[in-house]
Every structure is written in C-alpha cells, then in structure tokens.
Amino acid sequence: MTAILARWSLLALAIALLAVWLPLGKDLLFEYRFGKTDLFYSPVIERFVYKELLGDGHQFVYRDQTGADYGREAFEALIPFIYYKNMELWGRLPLELQGQRFDKARIQAARQVLQLDPEELPEHRPRIQLFPLLESNPGRARLRFPTDIMRPNQQLTFINSDANRIDAGLTRTFTEAMTAAGFAFPVAATFGRVSILKPFDAGFFLLDAEDKLFHLKRVDDAPRVARVPLPAGLKVRHVKIAENRRGEYLGLVLAADDRLFLLGQQDYALTPLPLPRYDPDRMALKILFNPLYRTAVYSDQTHVHAVAMDQDFHPIDRYSREMAMARTRPVDQVWSALVPFSLALEDPNGRYLRLQPRLHGQTALIGIGLALPLAYWWLRRRGLRRRDLLPSLLLVAVTGLYGLLANLLFPPERAAPQLSPEAAKPRTAAAGPAASRGH
Numbered sequence: 001m002t003a004i005l006a007r008w009s010l011l012a013l014a015i016a017l018l019a020v021w022l023p024l025g026k027d028l029l030f031e032y033r034f035g036k037t038d039l040f041y042s043p044v045i046e047r048f049v050y051k052e053l054l055g056d057g058h059q060f061v062y063r064d065q066t067g068a069d070y071g072r073e074a075f076e077a078l079i080p081f082i083y084y085k086n087m088e089l090w091g092r093l094p095l096e097l098q099g100q101r102f103d104k105a106r107i108q109a110a111r112q113v114l115q116l117d118p119e120e121l122p123e124h125r126p127r128i129q130l131f132p133l134l135e136s137n138p139g140r141a142r143l144r145f146p147t148d149i150m151r152p153n154q155q156l157t158f159i160n161s162d163a164n165r166i167d168a169g170l171t172r173t174f175t176e177a178m179t180a181a182g183f184a185f186p187v188a189a190t191f192g193r194v195s196i197l198k199p200f201d202a203g204f205f206l207l208d209a210e211d212k213l214f215h216l217k218r219v220d221d222a223p224r225v226a227r228v229p230l231p232a233g234l235k236v237r238h239v240k241i242a243e244n245r246r247g248e249y250l251g252l253v254l255a256a257d258d259r260l261f262l263l264g265q266q267d268y269a270l271t272p273l274p275l276p277r278y279d280p281d282r283m284a285l286k287i288l289f290n291p292l293y294r295t296a297v298y299s300d301q302t303h304v305h306a307v308a309m310d311q312d313f314h315p316i317d318r319y320s321r322e323m324a325m326a327r328t329r330p331v332d333q334v335w336s337a338l339v340p341f342s343l344a345l346e347d348p349n350g351r352y353l354r355l356q357p358r359l360h361g362q363t364a365l366i367g368i369g370l371a372l373p374l375a376y377w378w379l380r381r382r383g384l385r386r387r388d389l390l391p392s393l394l395l396v397a398v399t400g401l402y403g404l405l406a407n408l409l410f411p412p413e414r415a416a417p418q419l420s421p422e423a424a425k426p427r428t429a430a431a432g433p434a435a436s437r438g439h
Helices: 002-029 072-078 084-089 104-110 168-180 330-338 361-381 386-399 401-409 433-438
Strands: 038-042 047-054 059-064 095-097 100-102 112-116 148-152 156-160 189-192 204-207 213-219 222-228 236-241 249-255 260-264 270-272 284-289 294-299 303-309 315-322 341-346 353-359
Touching (some): 002 341, 002 401, 038 294, 038 303, 038 315, 047 072, 047 315, 112 249, 156 168, 168 222, 204 236, 361 401, 386 401
Antiparallel strands (some): 047 059, 095 100, 112 284, 204 213, 213 222, 260 270, 284 294, 303 315, 341 353
C-alpha cells in the first residue's frame, strides 16, 4: 500500500511540474513577438491612430481607426505632441493646429501622463506597512529619506531606524495632529509614492476607520493634515499619487465601485472620468494630457479601449479594438489541442508568483484521444491485466499528455506471472523402492 501511495504522489508531482515546464519550454522555443497596441488620438486628423508590433522581425504597423496605413514619420507627424522632439528636429515647430500656435515650451507645459496598473492595487501587491514620511521642505535641491519610519496602525508610530526604537515625541505629535483633524483610528489604508526621485513630496493619503480620506505631509518636521472632501457615498479603494511639476492634478482616486477620478493638486477636487468597460483589476490605464485633448487609454490582454476628451473631460470620441497579441498563433492552437490545461506561475495583473490553472477547452479532447491508446499500449506491454489498467487510464483521460509522460517516468509494477493449473498444484514426494518394500 505504501508503494502505491508513493507512486501516485510522484505521478501528481510530475504532472504539476510538466504542466508548468512544458508551456515554458514551448514559449522559449516559439518566442512571442506580438506586443500591446499603442493607441493615441491624433489632433491632426481628429481620429484614433495606433502602432502595433506584428510577428517576427520587429515589424510595426502604423494605422488609423479606418484601417489606413502610414509610414513611421507620417505616423509620428499625426501625434506631434507625443513626438514633439522629433518635430523640433525636423523643423516643424511651432505647430499650427485648430487655429492655435504651439511652440516647444507650451507643449511641455501641458504634457502629463497618469498611469494606473492592476499590479499597483493593494489587493495585487501587499506590502509591509512601513513608510518613510519625507520632509516636504528639505531646504536643499533634492529630497532625502528620513532616519525614522512611519508605521500606521492604532496610531502613527514613528520608529527611529538607526536605534530601532520608537520615537515617542514624533508618535505623539503626529497622532494628536491626525486626531485633532477628525481622523478615526486605526488607519485603514495608506497611499503614497515612496521615492526621492520626484520633483517634490506630496506626503501620504490615509484612509481612516470611517472611510474618510486625509492628506498628511511633513513640513519643517511638523505635521500638516487636511481632510479630502469626498462626494456622498464614495468609498475610496486606492489613491495613486504622481507628483508632477505641472501642478494641476496630483493623481488618481479609485472608488470601491471602480469609478475613477482625477485628484486636484490644489483643492483636492475630484473630476470623474468617463471610462466605459474599465476594469481596474485587469486593465492598465494611461491618461495622456496635451494642449488640446485628454485621452484615456486602457487595455487588458486582448482589447484596447480609448476615450478622447476635451480639456473639461467631456468625451468627444471613443474607440475599441482587438489587439494583435490576442490572436491565437498556430503553435498555441496545436498546444491547446495536445494538453487539457497548463499551470502559469506569473500573474499578469500582479507582481508576485501565483499558480494559476488555465484550461484549454474542448480542443484538448484531441490530445486525450491520442494519449489514451498510447497509454493502453504501454501499460499492456508492462504486463498489466486489463482490470489493473483503469486507474492509470483514468489519469491519462483527465490529464492527457501529462498523464502519459508521468506514467512513462513512473511506470506501475509489472504484474506477477500467473502459473498454470498444473504448476499451481502442490508437489508430493514420489514413492521410492524402499517404500514399496515396506509393503
């Protein structure tokens, strides 16, 4: 019984490893050369245009939403605010568009990009709740990390990282400042950008136990707290901070119902964004600002969507399309027919390894139909009787090629040879001459 249990444990392990390694080997042998679609709104032709990588040889196509093709230089000229440096090299600045004149300084002043990827959401990227609260007025050209770390919980605890001791003075000062501003402890969530490579420090946004949002900064080593006004019924899920010299928008606020808002830098005003079919758990989002338009582009692994808006964020055009990377390659179709599933280690929407089963559907019946007779032939060659084949064949029927390979790696014990009825009879001692003489 122990030997049987050990063999089936090895079979299960082998199938799991094969379901991970074989798809990885297939991807290494047949490199995936399709990329995500780069989608923009052209202020020149007032249509959506896109760039897409197709197949081998790093071949790009440049098209607009009507299907018209462009050369690379002509394509870049359709989105001059994106390629303004090339426009300058080609002597095309200043631009004349829609009765307005745009030089390099005006283009740079209006440019901004805000991004939100699924892997940034707290549910997809858990982190240790220790945060460096930078000094927002450092008195020098660059920001620097403090010697203490903030731990938000039942209070704002500050830990001196050099001595590894709680700084009681800072803890009391900042906790009392938050309480005086109306913050209800414990801290439910903390949002901010942990980096000194930014033009200024905006501090952290903290969500309290009553779903109220507060902004905390450290100015001259003293707390500065402000409550962020939220519309009635709005529950904050995530705040993405992006300190930018442009000074109009500080970042994005994602609501619990997946609505997305721009966060005003000066007054914390929330501007709703019209994003139909936006799913923050699956879609990467970019919001592109230029002197004429704001364009929201968001995509999952198969489709890309875009909304072009005027400067007041009123939609003026929308466009969606299936990306080239969503099209199934012949090698993928063959693979889906050979095996019924695969196990992926990576999470496309997160930063951590996570085992994810991916079923291949009814086409995998082809591979199972090929694996079953091969398994039957092999097991019969091992000398197994027909009634002993059923467990191994059931395994192959569920796992297909993986089960066949696992049985080859860890074959069952050969059946013991069966004796003929005559050979199975017990032998008796032959009567010798002495016995005869005894009678």
